Amino acid sequence: MDARSAAKAESATLDAIQLMLRDLHTRHDEIRHRAAFRGCTKELLEVQQELVDYLLTKKSQLMGQSEGDSLINRNYNAFL
Secondary structure, three states, X not given: OOXXXXXXXXXXXXXXXXXXXXXXXXXXXXXXXXXXXXXXXXXXXXHHHHHHHHHHHHHHHHOOOOHHHHOOOOOHHHHO
């Protein structure tokens, strides 16, 4: 893969990560209602936090940022 196509693929991956982060930070009332009904609201929020952490780490790696700096004070629940 040449440098130009690698940069294009990286850009597309960063765009996909941004879209997924936006979706994870969107309030999905139907899913929250189902989680509450099934008694797994806490677990749902924990899984969402894990996904956000993973995506932010991957984004930082692609952007060449220090992983230690990007892990400080991440909390998905703070955005709710």
